[in-house]
Structures are given as C-alpha cells and as structure tokens.
Amino acid sequence: MSRLTSANHLKKVMSRYYTGLRIPSPGKRIAWVTSGAPIEILRAMNIQVAYPENYAALCAARRQSQRLMEIAESSGLSEDLCSYARCHIGSVLSPQAAPWKGLPRPDVLICCNNICSTVTLWYEYLAEILEVPLFFLDTPRVDGSPAPHQVAYVKRQLEDLVCFLEARFRRRLDEQTLAATLKTSVKTARLWAEIRNTAKKRPSPIEAPDLFIAMAPIVVLRGTRAALDYYRLLHEELLLRIENGVGVGRDERVRLVWDNIAIWHALFRVNQMFATHGGVFVADTYTGGWTFELKEGDPLESMAHAYLSVFLNKGFADRLADLEKSLSEYSAEGLVMHANRSCKPYSLIQPELARQISKRMGLPVLLLECDMADPRAYAEEQLRLRIEAFMEQVGGIL
Amino acid sequence: MPVQHAEERALVWQEPGWDRDGNMPSAAVFCGEILPEMIMALGYMPKRVFPSVSYPDLSPVTLPPFSCAAAKSHVSMLLRGELDDVELFVFSDTCDTMIALHSIFQSRGKKTIRLASPRSFSTNASRHYLLSEIQRITTTSEMRFSEDSFQRAAALYARLRQLLSALAELRDRMPQDVFFKINRYAWSVHPEAACAVLQDLVNELSTSPRRQAFRVLLLGSCVLGPGLFQLLDRLKLVVAGDNMCDAQRMNPGWPVAHLSDVAALTCERPPCPCKHGGGASACLDRLLAAHDPDGVIIHTQKFCDPHSWDLSRVKQRLARLGVRYLHLETSGEVSEQHRLRLESFCELLDAERRY
Ligand code: SF4
Ligand code: SF4
Numbered sequence: 001m002s003r004l005t006s007a008n009h010l011k012k013v014m015s016r017y018y019t020g021l022r023i024p025s026p027g028k029r030i031a032w033v034t035s036g037a038p039i040e041i042l043r044a045m046n047i048q049v050a051y052p053e054n055y056a057a058l059c060a061a062r063r064q065s066q067r068l069m070e071i072a073e074s075s076g077l078s079e080d081l082c083s084y085a086r087c088h089i090g091s092v093l094s095p096q097a098a099p100w101k102g103l104p105r106p107d108v109l110i111c112c113n114n115i116c117s118t119v120t121l122w123y124e125y126l127a128e129i130l131e132v133p134l135f136f137l138d139t140p141r142v143d144g145s146p147a148p149h150q151v152a153y154v155k156r157q158l159e160d161l162v163c164f165l166e167a168r169f170r171r172r173l174d175e176q177t178l179a180a181t182l183k184t185s186v187k188t189a190r191l192w193a194e195i196r197n198t199a200k201k202r203p204s205p206i207e208a209p210d211l212f213i214a215m216a217p218i219v220v221l222r223g224t225r226a227a228l229d230y231y232r233l234l235h236e237e238l239l240l241r242i243e244n245g246v247g248v249g250r251d252e253r254v255r256l257v258w259d260n261i262a263i264w265h266a267l268f269r270v271n272q273m274f275a276t277h278g279g280v281f282v283a284d285t286y287t288g289g290w291t292f293e294l295k296e297g298d299p300l301e302s303m304a305h306a307y308l309s310v311f312l313n314k315g316f317a318d319r320l321a322d323l324e325k326s327l328s329e330y331s332a333e334g335l336v337m338h339a340n341r342s343c344k345p346y347s348l349i350q351p352e353l354a355r356q357i358s359k360r361m362g363l364p365v366l367l368l369e370c371d372m373a374d375p376r377a378y379a380e381e382q383l384r385l386r387i388e389a390f391m392e393q394v395g396g397i398l
Numbered sequence: 399m400p401v402q403h404a405e406e407r408a409l410v411w412q413e414p415g416w417d418r419d420g421n422m423p424s425a426a427v428f429c430g431e432i433l434p435e436m437i438m439a440l441g442y443m444p445k446r447v448f449p450s451v452s453y454p455d456l457s458p459v460t461l462p463p464f465s466c467a468a469a470k471s472h473v474s475m476l477l478r479g480e481l482d483d484v485e486l487f488v489f490s491d492t493c494d495t496m497i498a499l500h501s502i503f504q505s506r507g508k509k510t511i512r513l514a515s516p517r518s519f520s521t522n523a524s525r526h527y528l529l530s531e532i533q534r535i536t537t538t539s540e541m542r543f544s545e546d547s548f549q550r551a552a553a554l555y556a557r558l559r560q561l562l563s564a565l566a567e568l569r570d571r572m573p574q575d576v577f578f579k580i581n582r583y584a585w586s587v588h589p590e591a592a593c594a595v596l597q598d599l600v601n602e603l604s605t606s607p608r609r610q611a612f613r614v615l616l617l618g619s620c621v622l623g624p625g626l627f628q629l630l631d632r633l634k635l636v637v638a639g640d641n642m643c644d645a646q647r648m649n650p651g652w653p654v655a656h657l658s659d660v661a662a663l664t665c666e667r668p669p670c671p672c673k674h675g676g677g678a679s680a681c682l683d684r685l686l687a688a689h690d691p692d693g694v695i696i697h698t699q700k701f702c703d704p705h706s707w708d709l710s711r712v713k714q715r716l717a718r719l720g721v722r723y724l725h726l727e728t729s730g731e732v733s734e735q736h737r738l739r740l741e742s743f744c745e746l747l748d749a750e751r752r753y
Contacts, residue, residue: 078706121707136674140514149530156523316501348498
C-alpha cells in the first residue's frame with residue numbers, strides 16, 4: 001500500500017486537536033458529543049468538543065481497547081454492549097489505564113441519537129457517573145426525506161440547545177459566527193465527498209483503510225480551518241495520483257465496497273487478506289456518513305434537516321439505495337459486510353440487505369462477523385478462510 | 399372454574415389465530431408502545447405479537463446471531479409462514495432491534511406502519527411531536543380513520559385495561575404462568591372476548607386467598623415462554639409487580655377517550671428503557687414502594703441492549719437500598735442453571751426471613 005504524503009499532516013492535525021483539548025485555559029469549556037451531534041453550534045460558542053466514539057476507535061487502533069472494556073465489564077456492563085461505549089466507559093472509570101489518561105473531563109454532555117439508541121443510554125450512564133448535565137437531542141427516524149413535523153421538532157430542540165448552552169456558560173451564540181462555521185462545515189463536507197469520489201477512477205488513488213483514517217477531521221474538526229486545509233491537501237494529492245495513473249500501490253483486480261465500521265484493531269491485517277488477492281476497497285458506507293448538505297434559509301432549520309438525514313437515521317429503502325448506488329458508481333464487483341457485533345443499527349439488517357443486493361444486482365456478498373473495537377471477537381483463521389472463498393468467487397484468485 | 403377456564407382459553411390462543419375477526423383483517427402489533435385503539439380505528443383487528451420459544455429457528459437466514467431472542471422469534475414466525483394471514487404489520491421506533499425488524503418485514507413485501515416515535519417523552523416538544531406523528535399515521539395512510547370508530551375502540555380497550563389492572567392486583571392469588579398467559583391472550587383477541595374471560599377470573603379471584611410465598615418484583619426484558627413463571631410457582635415465588643413491556647408496563651390502567659389522550663398515555667406510562675430517562679431504573683423506587691417485595695428478579699435477554707444498560711443502573715440502586723436481587727439472562731428459555739440460581743435466591747430470602 002503506497003502511503004499518502006498528506007498523512008503526515010493529518011497526524012499533526014489530530015495530535016494538535018488532542019493536545020489542544022487538554023491544555024487548560026481560562027474560560028475553556030468542554031462538551032463530550034456523539035458523532036452525529038450538531039457541533040457547529042458548540043464551535044460557534046467557542047466550546048471545545050471531544051468525541052468518546054473517536055477516542056474509543058483510537059484506543060482500538062492502538063490495541064488498547066481490551067483492557068478498558070474489561071474494566072467496564074467488571075463494573076457490571078454487559079460484554080454484548082457497543083464496544084465503543086465499553087471502551088470509553090473503561091477509560092472514565094480508570095483513567096490511569098487509558099491512553100492519554102482518557103478524555104479531559106466534560107462540562108456538559110450532548111447526545112444526539114441520529115446514529116443509534118445506544119448513545120442515549122451510554123450518555124445517561126455518563127451523566128450519572130460524572131454528575132455532568134446532559135442535553136439530549138432527539139432525532140426521530142426518517143424514511144426518505146424528513147417530514148415537516150420532524151424538522152419542526154428538531155429545530156425546536158436546537159433552539160433549546162442554544163438556550164441550554166447560553167444559560168450554562170453565560171455566553172451568547174453569535175449568528176454570524178454560526179453562519180461562518182456552517183459554511184466551513186459544508187465546504188469541508190463537500191470536499192470530503194469529492195475525496196471519496198476520486199476512488200471512482202481506475203485505478204483508484206485511495207482505498208477504504210485510508211479513508212477510515214482520513215475521516216477523523218470531518219468528524220471531530222468539522223467546521224474548522226484545520227479540517228478544511230487538511231482535506232484540500234489530501235484532495236490535491238489524490239488528483240495528482242489520478243493524473244499520473246497511480247493507484248494504491250498494487251494490482252487492482254477486484255473492486256470492492258465495505259459496509260459498516262472498520263475493524264480498527266486489525267484494519268490493515270484484514271485489508272491485507274483481500275489485497276493479497278487483488279482486492280481493493282474503493283468505497284465504504286461508513287465514511288460516507290459525513291457528507292451532508294445544508295439547505296438555504298434559516299440555519300437551525302437547515303441543521304435540523306441535515307442532522308435528521310444522517311444515513312444511520314434513515315430507513316431500509318434508503319440504505320439499500322445508497323448501497324446500490326455505491327456499488328454501481330464505483331464499479332464494484334463485490335460487497336463485504338462487516339457484521340459488527342457492537343453496532344445493532346448497522347448490522348441487524350445486513351443479511352436482508354445482502355439478500356436484496358444479490359437478488360437485484362447479482363453481486364456476491366460476504367458477511368464477516370467481527371467487532372470494531374473488541375479484539376476478542378476476532379478469529380483470524382476463520383476470516384481468512386471465508387475471505388479466500390469469497391475472493392475466488394469474485395475472480396481475485398485465478 | 400375461572401382459573402382453569404382462563405388457562406384453557408389461553409391455550410387456545412397459543413394456536414396461531416391470525417385470520418379475520420368478523421369483517422376486520424388482522425394487524426400484527428409488535429410493540430406495546432402502539433395503542434391498539436388506534437389500529438382498530440383504522441379498521442384492523444390489532445393483535446399483539448409476543449415472542450415465543452418456537453421451532454424451527456429460521457432466523458439465521460435473516461438476522462445475525464447477535465440478535466435478541468425476541469427478534470429471532472418474530473423473524474422465524476415470518477419465515478415459517480405463520481403470519482401469512484396478517485394484512486398489516488405495526489411497529490414503533492423503540493430499540494434498534496425493533497427498527498431492524500420493521501425493515502425486514504418491509505423488505506419481505508409486507509404492508510407496514512411505523513410510528514417514528516420520539517425517544518424522549520419528557521418535554522412538551524416531544525409530546526407535541528408524538529401527537530403529530532400519531533395524526534400522520536391516521537391521516538396519511540391509505541386506511542380510513544374515523545373519530546367515531548376510535549371512540550368505540552377506546553371504550554372497549556378502556557374496559558380491558560381496567561380489568562387487567564384489577565387482575566394485576568390479584569396476581570398473587572393465581573398460578574404465575576396463568577397470569578402470563580392470560581395477559582398475552584387479552585392483547586391478542588378481540589377486547590370483548592378478553593373482557594368476558596377476565597371478568598370471570600377477577601370475580602373468582604377476589605374471594606380466593608392469597609398464596610403464601612415470597613413476593614418479588616420482576617423487571618427487564620420480556621420473557622418468551624411460561625417456563626420462568628412455572629419455575630417461580632414451583633419455588634413459591636409470587637410476582638407482586640413488574641415493569642415488562644409484555645405485561646404491566648403496557649397497562650397503566652387508565653383509559654383514553656380521544657386521539658390526543660393516546661399521546662398523553664404513551665408519555666405517562668412507565669417509560670421503555672430505550673427512551674431517554676426510561677427503564678426500570680427510572681421508576682424503581684415507585685415500584686418498590688408500591689409492592690414492598692422480598693426481592694427483585696431482573697430478567698434480560700442476551701443481546702438486548704436497552705435492558706442491559708438499564709440493568710447496571712438497577713443493580714446499583716438495589717445494592718444501595720439493600721434490596722436482594724437476582725439477575726437472570728436467557729436466550730429465550732430457562733435452563734437448569736437458572737433453576738439452580740433461583741433456588742439459591744429463595745434460600746437466601748428464606749434465611750433472611752427467619753433470622
Ligand atoms: S451502537 Fe453503533 S452507532 Fe451506536 S455508538 Fe456504537 S458503534 Fe456507534
Ligand atoms: S427491547 Fe430488547 S428484547 Fe425487546 S426487541 Fe429490543 S432488543 Fe429485543
């Protein structure tokens with residue numbers, strides 16, 4: 001796999017972000033937020049945001065999640081719960097055992113359930129053990145486009161969120177700052193979409209593991225210059241690769257799409273099992289979750305619309321349509337679904353999606369049972385055998 | 399004798415009965431959050447689908463192994479063709495599993511309704527939203543809703559709720575598995591038929607003596623079959639109260655008269671653990687005060703996230719209050735290991751009572 005030179009810049013951006021979080025400064029306020037939370041409001045009010053999900057993914061990528069999950073389990077949490085939640089709660093219960101001694105203590109918790117029901121319960125648990133106020137932003141599930149009463153409901157809650165933050169931190173939300181932050185967010189999200197689109201070229205200049213790593217700023221630094229600058233750099237590098245016909249650094253025999261969150265603790269090992277047989281993941285469904293648009297008009301109403309339309313908050317037909325679109329637009333020859341024990345909203349409908357994809361598109365689908373952050377659910381030999389059989393089917397093994 | 403009569407009726411119900419009820423086509427309701435009055439007013443006979451221990455388990459074709467037993471049961475029923483006579487499938491957005499079940503039924507070509515309910519009932523905005531969502535269902539579906547038919551359905555279910563509440567007060571005078579069966583029966587047949595059986599039973603039990611037994615609270619995920627209750631009967635444990643979505647949580651006892659009451663009742667029932675501020679932990683103190691139990695049994699289904707989250711908080715609270723509890727996790731059926739643990743729990747309660 002040929003390394004992207006912009007990766008060095010990414011490293012700097014992320015380490016600056018994590019270091020910045022811990023540097024104390026007068027008046028500094030920290031919110032822990034879910035990955036689908038409307039952070040533009042917080043940024044515009046100069047509230048720092050920290051992401052327990054991203055932190056857990058980092059712990060898993062550094063192979064430090066298991067110990068933390070065991071700590072959470074020994075405190076009474078079931079081993080079947082989301083491994084991000086277990087890993088992060090382990091770091092809260094025992095910061096000494098956690099990388100960077102965990103995330104810095106929050107002043108507030110902001111939970112938006114547009115990704116799953118787990119976060120609702122996870123954040124309530126955090127609010128209780130940390131004794132920190134929690135704001136819960138409820139985004140009902142949508143089919144297709146959000147209905148007007150759904151948009152009105154979420155908009156009303158966004159107004160409440162502003163009041164909650166203003167009262168708590170005694171600072172006002174400046175509308176112009178919010179508008180500027182939203183503008184940067186949208187620009188960044190569009191650029192991110194273009195970056196993902198470069199993989200439609202043959203050979204693809206980027207593959208899913210790169211995207212999984214490169215997605216961190218669109219999640220945690222959305223709405224900032226730092227994220228925008230990094231994505232400009234990455235985009236330029238990819239355009240250059242396309243111009244020079246450079247791919248991911250090896251034979252691209254089979255183009256594949258990945259569904260679900262990465263297996264962080266074995267990201268490159270699993271990728272290698274496909275790469276050995278000429279497989280390249282040209283697209284994935286997870287990193288596409290942060291490509292959003294804002295409608296013109298009232299900013300809170302546009303945000304309500306956008307945050308309701310997050311892909312995990314949409315129905316089966318939308319998920320199926322998105323998958324079909326990715327498979328055809330990226331000229332994929334097969335679909336690999338990570339049946340992720342941790343993530344029920346993502347995984348429970350995968351067998352049914354797989355059935356529909358095979359029926360409607362005639363494409364082979366592989367379901368791999370594993371877990372994004374819990375290495376105890378990883379059985380390498382079993383995975384290898386299943387991957388080899390699949391690669392034979394899609395023509396990777398000649 | 400009413401208890402025996404009720405048992406017989408409950409057994410009859412256990413045979414799948416999804417055919418038309420008079421002129422009304424059947425609607426399978428998967429979640430207690432949906433009030434049946436609404437569905438009846440749309441012209442369907444609402445029957446609650448309860449998960450059960452049944453074979454063969456066909457779910458692996460359609461669900462990953464890490465799904466809860468309730469989901470596996472529902473999907474197996476679908477794939478075995480047991481729901482072929484059902485014309486409408488009704489879901490609510492509670493847990494992620496329920497949302498996935500809706501997707502699966504939809505993908506299999508079934509006609510569905512999904513209540514995109516709020517995940518919080520605690521604000522005015524959420525109550526207002528819930529009412530709009532209920533109105534959306536009654537006005538935008540191809541079904542015909544009328545306020546008149548709603549009133550008629552509401553009157554029927556008001557009586558059913560009243561009788562079920564009365565029966566719940568008497569549950570320590572009957573075998574535990576009969577309460578389990580009759581409760582399921584009541585939500586699965588026409589309310590008039592259910593009320594006739596319930597009225598007999600309430601009359602009879604009102605004059606029966608209480609059973610001498612340890613009184614426990616039963617909290618957590620729904621139970622798939624009567625096995626746990628039969629075990630409780632053998633061990634002389636009586637459920638004084640519960641917080642389960644296939645039993646008392648569904649039935650707070652008060653009636654609804656207008657469509658707007660549906661939203662109010664939904665919001666005021668003990669909240670489901672999938673909801674913000676929900677679960678047994680939210681109303682534990684009230685349950686303890688109301689029933690003064692000797693101990694608490696918490697049942698969770700393997701892979702049931704909402705109840706697992708709730709569990710850790712319930713356990714902590716009970717430990718703080720010094721209330722004895724036992725946690726049982728099942729994948730549908732109670733096993734020998736569960737029996738042994740329940741026996742030890744009884745011995746513990748017994749020892750505490752004596753010394
Ligand atoms: S359950 Fe899934 S969507 Fe929810 S926090 Fe865990 S990984 Fe994220
Ligand atoms: S609440 Fe629990 S047992 Fe019930 S459907 Fe959801 S996951 Fe399954």
